[in-house]
Amino acid sequence: MRALLARSSLRHLGGHPWLTALSLLGIAMGVAVVVSIDLASGSALRAFEQSTDVVAGKATHQIVGGTSGLPEGVYTALKLRSDAPAAAPVVQGFVQVEGGNQRTLTLLGLDPFSEAPFRDFSTGNAVGDVGALLTKPGAVVMGAKTAQALGVKAGDTLPVMVSGLRKELHVAALLSPAQEATERALESLVISDLSTAQEVLEQQGKLTRVDLSLPDGEAQAARLRAALPQGAELVQTSGRAGTVEQMTRAFRTNLTALSLLALVVGMFLIYNTMTFSVVQRRGMLGRLRAVGVTRGELFGLVLGEALVLGVVGTTAGLLLGILMASGLVGLITRTINDLYFVVNVRRLSLEPFTLIKGLGLGLGATVLAALVPAWEAARATPVTALRRSTEEDVSHRRAPQRALLGLGLLALSVGLLAWPTQALPPAYAGLFGVMMGTALLVPWVTEKLTLAAAWPLGALFGPLGRMAARGVTASLSRTAVALAALMVAVATTVGVGLMVSSFRGTVVSWLEAALQADVFVSPPSLVARRGDSAMVPGLAEKLRATPGVVASGSIRVVQVRVGEVETDLLAIDFAQGQERSYRFKEGSTEDIWRQVDASPDVLLVSEPFAFHRKVRAGDTLRVSTDKGPHDFRVGGVYFDYGSDVGTVLMPRATYDHWYADRSVTGLSLFAAPGLDVDELVSRVRDRAGGEQALNVRANKVLRQTSLEVFDRTFTITQVLRLLAIGVAFVGVLSALMSLQLERAREFAVLRATGLTPGQLWGMVSLQTGLLGLLAGLFSIPLGLALAYVLVHVINQRSFGWTLQLVVAPGVVVQAMVLALVAAALAGLYPAWRMARANPAMALREE
Amino acid sequence: MGRGLVIGVVVVLAALGVAVGVVMRDTEEALLDGSGTMTVASALGGGDGGMEGYTRAVEPRPFRFPEDHGPHPDFRTEWWYWTGNLETEDGRAFGYQFTVFRSALAPEKPERGSAWGTRQIAMAHFTVTDVSAGRFHVTERFSRAALGLAGAEGSPFRVWVQDWDVRSEGTASTWPMRLRAQGDGVTLDLVMDEGKPPVLQGDRGLSQKGAEKGNASYYYSMTRMPSRGTVSVGGQTVSVKGESWMDREWSTSALGPDLVGWDWFALQLSDGSELMNYQLRDKAGKADPFSAGAWVPATGESVHLTREDVKLEVLATWKSPRGGEYPARWRISVPKLSLDLTVTPKLENQELPVSVRYWEGAVSLEGTREGKPVQGRGYVELTGYADAPRSEDVTTRSRTP
């Protein structure tokens, strides 16, 4: 591009510092949201992967046991074989630091003598008495940084809770590995000798797994497999590695999609800004054309401007994104901990790829958004005199055409959304199409609505009111763009808000149906939505016999491999004489229960499980049991909103048939008629004594706690929504402000003809208010449509949940308020400026 | 025009940059510069527990066999050391070493809920020198002495680390013993007879290592055990015959800090006699006064040798590719026995690249005894020649003779 033209462009941007700054802010926020989500969830995942990698080590295979672990004899038998492979026994579990920040740590019990081929904690230096690890009960070593964070040093005692039981760990030494990855993994890890881990985790005689290094691969594996006892399985580690990634994929996809929505809103802002700058300069562009600047050069000029904005905005966005990510990483970690697994993320990992992706997205979005304005600029006719009315004529004439095009696009998008597939890309394309299609409808609808509004406004505010209304239609080419941008921005917040409220509503009614007992008892669990601890033996029976309990049920939650993937299995002992609270997706409830109770080969799966694994009632599932893998028939699919990965369920009798484990994870107690629930709670607490820390909760409390967990897991979504609202707010502000600033000359004429500053203020406010109102109104149907798509298409395809769309009036009102407040604010500055400015100056300005 | 905007943008970007810098800055302090690693080596070092609570070798004790072939768990360290030279019928020569070290981490047996809790741990080294192929096969193993993974028993005799073991063939008598081990591509299966009776080293089995009382070990040797069995190398199994040497030693005290290593010789002469000699070296490379040896005649009592009795001269050296320089040929003369021998390694590289590097290998020898020519073979152990050995490792990783 010619240097002079480029300079002219930059001066134009500089000449409108507020608009330029706002559009930079728009781009920056859009990019920041995407980058921060990407970085934060990436960091969480990587932290988990790294610790998994370090913990899993270089094993090629693993021997794993049933629900009650692997007998340690499996390992000794293996090691005494003449063809014993490199093998390392592992006992692994979670401990929660007592007091302080109650951090959850992974306790990794290892046999130091078998470790060399697998894990490498020793590449760095260790301080302290390592030998004590083997001989001193409770001795652990941990990373120096972890110790620092916990405020302990070598030689200290660290009290921890394990499934409600208090244990003491002794810090024997601190590790400072040289490699950063190892060091990071160590951040949530305490390492002990196998003996200590067995004792602390109450796993005497059991191993979590045996890591194997089998250089000869499957042949060797097959040989070893033949000698394994029932219930022990030899599996490839590669098959297990992806589970975490898979487990959280839907969660992360949704986060990314929501963050992309923020970018789309940002794109509309850029589009708005660029369109404005083109529309504003139409005269000048015409002159350039007359002087002999070609269309291609003008097109490039506008794209170049956009690129400059894009580069600056994206850079700011990347930096802002990193800042936001360091805040969000805590939230995401919290959510992952509530939903999936225990992970400690102490640090943000700045992946260059994420940053490059953010850069590409920011620049790409800017250029994409600037394409249409650039094309418009190139189409500018070489004019000798500005003929504004012709432009507006064209704009009015095109309004119905655009509306038709919009309808077409809407129809296409609906088709795309209705396309019976489980793939997400068409759903997102459809979502985007709905937004674009609606945006195309805006000019025509605006024209009709403002014409209709002119009369009441005129009646209310006199000629100024009419003028305000007419101003909207008179400059339709500009107002329509601003309105469309606003509508998309506000509608996005409505859509996401409604999605969350719908989800919550569904969960509330599900909880009401699912939680029927009066009192629930369980040891504290580390992953909120999963019960992963067990009650100490005998305690369950004791509590079930609490006086005043007429009926009681129990639940056991364990991890089993279903089709080679770790899955939560619920074994339920239903309370006698009480209705079973599960609802099924299809089939008769009675038939399903009859089948399940009659045969030990039938189990039930949750809706997300059925969705992710593509199974239906009547299909067969291979589940690892203590008696070896067994094929179960799926009796039915039940509704469940507790786990997005899915769970399988079987009656306790079936569980006891296949597994040796007799533990209980939780109890549900029904109070005798007339007995106060709180009374029963305190009776149960008394009876439990101090043997094990237990959560004893009344129905109401549990429901509330569950909802708190739910709300916590959606905090990140709410934050995203707030961010989108922020971007939308900036959008409203910049769109309306530019609209008003652009009319400086018109206002000057009005001032010159005798309008007082106050009247001018009133008119501007009226007009921006009208625009805000219109944007708010437009955003409601679009927001509803977006919510519908998010709830029924995107959520369904990501998680497999059937949700009810609930329209929360609060969300809708919020959207209107957002639009109106932003609009009112947007009117302030231009009105103030115009009221102050000398009309003569404005009249002189070209 | 727009200067304010440019300045504003620059300021905002700079502020963001600084903020990111602050957030991403690793506020953690520099890594602690510690010593020691979480390796098995330091675990074998027995921690900082010291010698408190362990039995020590203070005075001569009566030796009883076969009981004393078994473990002495109240001492801190103990080892069973088999070496030997073997040959096939057509003269293909092999050397082998099989060692099991027992190390106690605590003087008392701990009360533990877990079966993995133990205070005894084991390390084993297994080497085969394939002389004609010029190959040296080495395997190292560690295990805790728990859950039957490793251990030692006196009667019936058994020392094992996982599937490597040496045990009495029958239950009635200790002899013959059967040794089975495999690793690094070789398998050894050997049956050993008692041969000559045990030779008590030092003062009736009390081998003094330093001036301080209790700085000693109990030490006996089986100097010539007729052995037969098979060696499998590269999928080929051959029958072998030869003679083995067993060294047994248990102690609690460590060597003095000024000692860096030793040269140990276990030589079997063609006239039916054996010569054992060790020379302890200090930092200056000089022989320590407590260096000692023994000459075992074909029949009759053994003769104790002091440092002054034995003259040791290095004739050649070998540079290890891993670093360090070892003596590689010696002249050993014992004037009071009219013994003059030249000892040559059967293979230069018989260095064990294990947790702590040392050289232990088969040697051949020739020379004169009272003017008559003799030949023979044996084993030599050289420690403290590898780069920067740490004294604590040396004392715990390999044996002190």
Place this chain on the structure above:
Amino acid sequence: MPSPLPDSRPLVELRGVTKSYAEGDSVREVLSGTSLTLHRGEFVVLLGRSGSGKSTLLNLISGIDQATQGEILVEGRDLGRMKERERTLLRRERVGFIFQAFNLLPTLTVEENVRLPLELLGRTGTEASARAHELLTRVGLSGRAGSFPDRLSGGEQQRVAVARALAHAPPLLLADEPTGNLDEETGKHVLDLLEGLTRQGDTCALVVTHEPGMAARADRVLTMEGGRLVERPGGARRVTS
């Protein structure tokens, strides 16, 4: 570049040009069957009432607009057969434009405005600066080179516009009521400049104006009447080859 060689071809030739606009359902004919020949060095004045089609004629000659019927040749090249881009480039190289509303670029300084046509032709650096200064000196504004157009009076702006139009010494200068926004005195000064510079550079100038006095200076005087051109010789008529 100004061509020093005399060119016998006419610079501009219109043959039976008709231009009509659609206005709603009706069609309004602005030009009907107009023919015209312009030669280098001619100073031609175009008179006519508002809406008579004068501006349309200029737009057609510069290739901004296209004829409904007939041929327009500039230096022998038929505009109707040229692509849009070629017409733009032709305009860039061969045509200078002066508008009634000055139409300077508000984001460029006075000097940059004058340099723009040169830079568009790839003539940058000191040569372009020198040329811009030369022209600004000639229009008497060398002292205002660094100012932005909105700091200048109307007359000054139009003088900058003249300098800009002639910066690259185009063979054809089109001026659309260049004095329309100026007082008589200032307008006269601008026209003096325009005429002087045109005649010096062997440029053909086609000036649309209401100024009756202009006719006296012109070589030829054309009048638009009802979509047709009527020609009469101007007061400065001279013989061209």
